[in-house]
Amino acid sequence: xxxxxxxxxxxxxxxxxxxxxxxxxxxxxxxxxxxxxxxxxxxxxxxxxxxxxxxxxxxxxxxxxxxxxxxxxxxxxxxxxxxxxxxxxxxxxxxxxxxxxxxxxxxxxxxxxxxxxxxxxxxxxxxxxxxxxxxxxxxxxxxxxxxxxxxxxxxxxxxxxxxxxxxxxxxxxxxxxxxxxxxxxxxxxxxxxxxxxxxxxxxxxxxxxxxxxxxxxxxxxxxxxxxxxxxxxxxxxxxxxxxxxxxxxxxxxxxxxxxxxxxxxxxxxxxxxxxxxxxxxxxxxxxxxxxxxxxxxxxxxxxxxxxxxxxxxxxxxxxxxxxxxxxxxxxxxxxxxxxxxxxxxxxxxxxxxxxxxxxxxxxxxxxxxxxxxxxxxxxxxxxxxxxxxxxxxxxxxxxxxxxxxxxxxxxxxxxxxxxxxxxxxxxxxxxxxxxxxxxxxxxxxxxxxxxxxxxxxxxxxxxxxxxxxxxxxxxxxxxxxxxxxxxxxxxxxxxxxxxxxxxxxxxxxxxxxxxxx
DNA sequence: ATAGGGTTAG
Numbered sequence: 144x145x146x147x148x149x150x151x152x153x154x155x156x157x158x159x160x161x162x163x164x165x166x167x168x169x170x171x172x173x174x175x176x177x178x179x180x181x182x183x184x185x186x187x188x189x190x191x192x193x194x195x196x197x198x199x200x201x202x203x204x205x206x207x208x209x210x211x212x213x214x215x216x217x218x219x220x221x222x223x224x225x226x227x228x229x230x231x232x233x234x235x236x237x238x239x240x241x242x243x244x245x246x247x248x249x250x251x252x253x254x255x256x257x258x259x260x261x262x263x264x265x266x267x268x269x270x271x272x273x274x275x276x277x278x279x280x281x282x283x284x285x286x287x288x289x290x291x292x293x294x295x296x297x298x299x300x301x302x303x304x305x306x307x308x309x310x311x312x313x314x315x316x317x318x319x320x321x322x323x324x325x326x327x328x329x330x331x332x333x334x335x336x337x338x339x340x341x342x343x344x345x346x347x348x349x350x351x352x353x354x355x356x357x358x359x360x361x362x363x364x365x366x367x368x369x370x371x372x373x374x375x376x377x378x379x380x381x382x383x384x385x386x387x388x389x390x391x392x393x394x395x396x397x398x399x400x401x402x403x404x405x406x407x408x409x410x411x412x413x414x415x416x417x418x419x420x421x422x423x424x425x426x427x428x429x430x431x432x433x434x435x436x437x438x439x440x441x442x443x444x445x446x447x448x449x450x451x452x453x454x455x456x457x458x459x460x461x462x463x464x465x466x467x468x469x470x471x472x473x474x475x476x477x478x479x480x481x482x483x484x485x486x487x488x489x490x491x492x493x494x495x496x497x498x499x500x501x502x503x504x505x506x507x508x509x510x511x512x513x514x515x516x517x518x519x520x521x522x523x524x525x526x527x528x529x530x531x532x533x534x535x536x537x538x539x540x541x542x543x544x545x546x547x548x549x550x551x552x553x554x555x556x557x558x559x560x561x562x563x564x565x566x567x568x569x570x571x572x573x574x575x576x577x578x579x580x581x582x583x584x585x586x587x588x589x590x591x592x593x594x595x596x597x598x599x600x601x602x603x604x605x606x607x608x609x610x611x612x613x614x615x616x617x618x619x620x621x622x623x624x625x626x627x628x629x630x631x632x633x634x635x636x637x638x639x640x641x642x643x644x645x646x647x648x649x650x651x652x653x654x655x656x657x658x659x660x
Numbered sequence: 661a662t663a664g665g666g667t668t669a670g
Contacts, residue, residue: 162661195662227663261664290665297666325666356667363668391668398669424669431670460670491670618670644670 161187165196170203179213189217195224202231207240214247222253230262233269241266257284261291268295286323293326297333300614300641303534305330319347325354332361335612335639335646352383360392365646366655368400375409387419394428398435399645401659406432426450427457434465435659439474456485456492463495472503490521528592529614530600537599539592548599553590556598560589563629571622588622593640597627601634610637618642618660628652 161182168174179197187193194217198210210228214220225248232241245263248255284292289308296305309327317323324347331340344350344358355378362371375393378385385393390413397406410429413419426449433442442462446454459482466475479496486492493516500508515521527540537546546552560568570588593615600611619627619642631638632652640647648655 159661190661192661199662223662230663256663258664264665285664287665292665294666320665322666327666329666351666353667358667360668386667388668395669422668427669457670464670 159187161185161190161193162196165193165200168200170200172201172204172206172209175200175204175206191217191219191221191224194220195227198224199227199231202228202235202237202240205235205237207232207235207237207243211240211243211247214244220247220251220253222248222256222259225251225253226256226259226262229259229266233262233266236269238266238269242270257288260284260288264288264291264295268298286317286320289317290322290326293323293330297326297330299536300334300529300612301531301536302334302336302612303531305334307534319349321347321349321351321354324349325351325357328354328361329357332357332364333641335365335610335641335648337361337365337367337646350382352386352389355382355385356389356392359389359396363392363396363399363645365648366399366657366659368396368402368405371396371400372402372405372409384417385413387413387422387425390417390419390421391424391428394425394432398428398432399656399659401436403432403436403438423455423457426454427461430458431461431464434461435468437465437469439465439469439471443474456482456489459485460492463492463499467495467499467502470502472499475499488519488521490516490523493521494523524617526592526615526617528596528616530596530612532600532603537596539595539599541592542590543592543595546599548602552595552599552602555602556590556594559598559601559630559633560626562633563626566629566633568626568629571625588620591620591623593619593623594626597630597638600638601630601636608636610639613638613640615640615642618644619647624654624660628654 161178164178164181165175168178175197182188182190182193182197194213198213201207201210201213214224214228217224225244228244229241229248232238232244241262245259248259289312293305293308296302296308312323312327324343327343328340331337331343340358340361344354347354355374359371359374359378362368362374371393375385375389378389390409393409394406397403397409406429410421410425413421413425429445429449430442433439433445442465446458446462450458459478463475463478463482466472466478476496476499479492479499482492483496493512497509497512500506500512525540527538529536529538531537539546543549593613596613597611600613604611619640624647627638627640627649629652631649638649640649645656645660647660
C-alpha cells in the first residue's frame with residue numbers, strides 16, 4: 144500500500160463525518176437523504192460545500208428536483224453551486240434540468256462563469272437547441288469554451304456555426320491545444336467535410352490517440368474504409384499506440400466498407416500486438432462486418448466461437464440487421480425472438496421482427512407483433528431531419544406542417560417528385576418494406592422528413608452549387624435513399640445526409656455508401 | 661473543501 148499523502152489533514156473538512164457520509168452514500172437517493180438528515184442535525188445545513196456536494200450527488204442519482212429544492216432553500220447559494228449542478232445535470236443526460244439550473248444562476252444575478260458555459264453547451268447540443276446556447280456566447284470565451292461549443296456543433300451537425308468558431312480561433316491566433324485540434328477535426332468529420340477534417344489533422348502540431356481516432360472514425364463514417372485503414376497503418380508506424388476506441392473505429396470502418404480481411408486482421412492485431420481485450424462494441428462491429436458482407440454463416444460462427452459468454456443484445460441486433468439486409472427470414476425471426484426475450488421493452492426489436500415478417504409475406508404475423516406493441520404501449524422513436532440555412536436549423540418530421548413555408552415546400556417537393564419520376568424513379572410503394580426500425584408509418588413515404596428537408600434546401604438555394612446537408616436522427620429509409628439519389632441527378636447538386644450511423648454523399652444519381660448501410 | 665474541454669457500435 145502506497146504512503147498516503149497528508150493533504151487530507153490540511154483540509155479538516157475532508158475528514159468531517161458529514162462529508163464522509165455523503166461520499167459513502169454516493170449517487171443513491173435513499174442514503175443521500177439519510178446523509179442529508181445527519182448533516183442538518185449536526186448543524187451543517189448551511190454549509191455551501193456540503194450542500195453543493197449533496198445536491199450534485201442528488202443530480203447524479205437522477206433526482207434533480209431534490210437538488211433544486213436543496214439549492215433553492217439555501218439562504219445564499221453561490222455561482223459555484225449552480226455551475227456545478229448545471230454541469231452534473233448535463234453530464235447525467237438531463238439537458239432540460241441543466242438549463243433550469245443555469246436559469247437559476249441568471250435569475251439570482253450570480254456571476255457567470257465559463258465553467259457553466261461548457262455544461263450549457265453540452266445540454267443545448269443534447270436538445271438540438273444550439274441557438275439557445277449561443278444566445279448566452281457573455282464573457283470572453285476561453286479555449287475550453289471553444290472546445291465544448293465545437294463539440295456541440297459536431298453533435299448537432301451545425302456547420303455554419305462550426306466554421307464561425309474556426310474563423311475566430313484562427314483570427315484570434317488561439318493556442319492550438321491538443322483538445323482544440325481534436326475538436327476541430329471532429330467538428331468537420333461530423334458536419335460532413337471529411338477532407339477539411341484531414342486538412343486540420345495534417346496541420347496540427349500535436350496529435351494524440353484521440354485525434355487519430357477521430358480522423359479514422361471520420362473516414363469510416365463516410366464510407367472511406369481504405370483511407371481509414373491507410374491512416375491506421377500510418378498511426379501504427381508514426382503515431383501513438385491505438386487504444387480500444389481506435390479499434391472500434393477501425394472495425395466499424397471495415398464493416399461499412401466491406402473490408403472483411405482487413406477487419407479480421409485488425410481484430411487479431413488488437414489482441415496480439417496491443418494486448419487489448421475486446422468489448423461488446425468490438426464484437427458487435429465484427430458481427431456487423433461479416434453480416435453486411437453477406438457472410439451470415441461466418442457471423443454466426445463468430446458469435447458461437449469468438450464471443451465469450453452470452454452475446455449481448457447489441458450483437459444480436461447487428462445479426463438481425465444482416466438477416467434483414469440479406470433477406471434470411473428464418474434466421475432473422477430466430478434472432479429477433481432471442482432479442483425480444485433479452486429486451487422485452489425495446490420497441491425497435493419488435494419493429495424489426497414485424498419488418499422481417501412483412502418482407503417474407505407473413506402479414507398475419509406482422510399484425511400480431513403490432514398488436515402486442517400497442518397493448519404494451521411500446522412506441523417507436525420519432526424521426527426527424529434537420530437542415531441548416533443561414534445558421535438557422537429547420538426541423539422536419541414526417542408530414543411536417545408547422546414550418547412557415549410549408550405550402551411552398553410541399554409544392555416544390557411535388558414538382559421534384561414529378562421530375563425524378565420522369566427520370567425513372569419508382570417509389571417503393573409497399574410501405575412496410577421500407578420502414579426501418581423506428582420509422583413511423585402513419586405518414587406516407589412521400590413526406591418523410593428527409594424529403595421535405597431536401598426540398599426545402601433546394602428551394603432556398605437555387606442557383607447555388609453548395610452541397611445540401613441534412614442531419615437525420617434515425618436511419619434513412621430505402622425509399623428516401625432512392626429518391627435522393629435521383630434528386631442529386633436531376634438537380635445536379637451534391638446532397639449529404641448524416642443518418643444515425645453514417646454519412647451518405649449523393650451525387651450524379653449515386654450514393655457513396657454503394658448500398659452498403 | 662465543491663469545478664471544464666476532444667475519440668468508439670447498432
